Amino acid sequence: MTDATNTASIAASRPGVLARSWQRSRAIDPRYLIAGLITLVLLVAQFRYHMVGGYERLLLSLAVCTATEAVLSWFDRGKVVNLQSAYISGISLTLLTKPQGAALWPFVIGGFLAISSKYVIKYRENHLFNPTNFAISALLLLAPDKVSVLSHQFGNDLITNLVIWFFGLIIATRVGVVHVTLSYLASFLLLTGVRAAALGQPLLPEIAPITGPMYQLFLFFMITDPRTIVRGKKKQIVVTVIIAIVDSLIRLMSDMGVPLPTAFNAAPPLLALWIVGPIAKYFDLRYGNRPLAPRPATAGTPA
């Protein structure tokens, strides 16, 4: 055996750089990974596409979310909890909320609603709604004349999309929720194909929304929220498919001109999760037989 062969052999027997990085990442609290991912999305969104629309929006959202979390957790639990959840909610809210004019109140009320919903709408000490999903949906339903959902689209740029999908899938895998993301993706594509065929519509425009940032935030930070998702991999997939079906039904009704509140037309996946998520979680808590996840879980952090 030559030296070269020996070297190659030794190298092959060692874990690769990627593998070692993957191993090291297991020591990192997944909440930091998710916080890191949304920070990456924020940075790309702002510095490449100016999507934030004013730093005062970001500061206000973060301040309201973290302050609300600190005060309410202290009041309700006697201690201030980790604020990473509030941080992610604040960033998600900033990216997704697009108000009329220079209005800042949607970020104040939205931030407060997102966090306080966790302390008000709960069952067996578990909140039922994903916080940001609740806040955005509530604002769209209650104030459609003043609030719209994200309209910027990462410049409609393929590379940016791929970067976010790449890191998003890696982190979702690491956090153990990639099956949720992929289940939704597969369901969306399948149902969209069926809907397009049934209505005789071209397929590509129907698939198009999945490449937008609203769906990216939805897939990586809302539907995979460990605190509001049901327990058990199979159940998670079933609920995910149901959410995708409701999303498709909303879109079908929109296609057919059924009069719906504008929120449904503008943000079908958010409203689908808003409807299905808490019901599924309630039944899971009510009838499920698995123990609840510990509160300061090593699992991910809700947006």
Next chain:
Amino acid sequence: MRPPPVVRRFIIAIPFAAALLIAARLNSGPIRSGADATHPGFALQDQTAQAGIHFVHHRATFDPKIAGIEPHVAGVGASVTVADVDGDGNPDLYFTDSRFGFPNALYHNKGDGTFEEVGAGAGVADLNKAGEGVSMGAVWGDIDNDGREDLLVYRYGYLSLFRNVDGRHFVDITEKAGLHRWINSNSAIWLDYDRDGLLDLYVTAYFRDVDLWHLNTTRIMHNSFEYADNGGKNLLFHNLGNGKFEDVTDRMGVGSTRWTLAAASADFDGDGWPDIYLANDYGPEELYLNDHGRGFKLTTAGLEAESKSGMSVALGDAFNRGKLDAFVTNISERGYIFQNNNLRLNEMVGSRKFRNVAEGQIADAGWAWGAQFGDFNNDGANELFVANGFISADRDKSYWYAMSKIAGANGALFEDAATWPAFGNASLSGYERSRVYLNRGVAGWVDVAAKVGANDLYDGRAVALADLSNRGAVDVIVANQNQPAVLYRDLPDSTNHWIGVHLVGTRSNRSAIGAEVLLEASGLEQRRVVDGGSGFASQNDRRLHFGLGTREWVDRLVISWPSGEKQIVTRPPIDRIVTITEPARLTP
């Protein structure tokens, strides 16, 4: 001692429920009223028929390969411009049509409040022809300084330049002028960028230079909804003075390929040279600063941070600071998108920025198009007229849901017109009313359209302002897409004073386009610029109208001529239009 969990939850639920209620309440408007709109001080009366204006615009039809989104592609072309064509002291009106075989119209102002259509006899009507294109707009300027306003018509097709022979007849000099260029344009402006006393021409492009009736590809659309740069190339033509124009686009560095819908020019940074401001669809606005006539430099000026759908750019002194600010219209649709209009305060002298201060009602007018600043009540502060609405078809079908799908796609997808969901007979932000924003200073702008009588629901495009009867009022002419034009007579109900300023260039271009007047009157300071094209596909009366409120005199007018000359006129007479001719030579 902490209360039990149920009590704690109930306590938190109180502000939670309150937040929900407040959100619902704020949806219907601010809790405190922003301003008193009960006494706007003027009315706008629809006198279209009485004035004898019967122009109806017809939208274009294109290659059947893009029939699915033809309502969208053919959603522009209604324009109106103002010029005293025959030099009789009464502003005339020129409207463009956009369908093959349908004529443009030149309405001669008879001076008695009525108009007669003279386009065909003048030779400027038959401009919508297969092989040549369809009209998208026009702009007037005295290109040879002979005292008569000449006409450039821009099309989705070839440019056409007409020399005004005698105020009643025009001859086509396009070929001779070197302007026989195909450009799918929605805007053109005159400016004297090198201050040689001759009007130069800047033409903006929307679609790239494809023949929309004979397409080789359906990949003609924008490649991004926010940062598209695959539009046609804007062109700058230098007036050589011998009846010819030279393309100096690349040399001067102004060949933007964003999807420009509107342009305006003024000396924004106070260096004495006219700059160019662009409102771009699917992208950020652009400001080209003029480097002493040697070239233009694209500067950010804070404009790059907001990518919207720029439809129109109007220039005016929004808060009487002696600066020309920019109002750029954009798209807003309830629940879907709030791009918000921009009212950008000119802070170029100092911070080198334009600062967006649009908020409240002025930020959201709907799918806004042409807009113009004008002092309708002569109180000394500018109001804003904004035309709205894109496609009014079936009231029960909206394309917005389909639009939300395509807007989320990758650019490579929607660049192909064939992949867009078909429009059918759907509306897209249709049946929207115009807005008339009353300027209440720090109290904000408040919409008084319904109160003053601007109630039409047409798909407004171009807005031009002119004192059509020389009576000290700012009349509004709106060209509506695929619909009748409207003339709103301004009826100020106050005893406020006013002054009109008619500038005549000598060393500068005769039209005085680009000249700026700073009016000073008992604490009032307001700047206006002679319009070489602004808003969307429009051009205002070249005469500048200033409301004075109750002030009974003007201290002085400071005129900055395009030649660089500064002229001061003290105590000009008021309540009339004064004509001021540029001094023949430089003052010391």
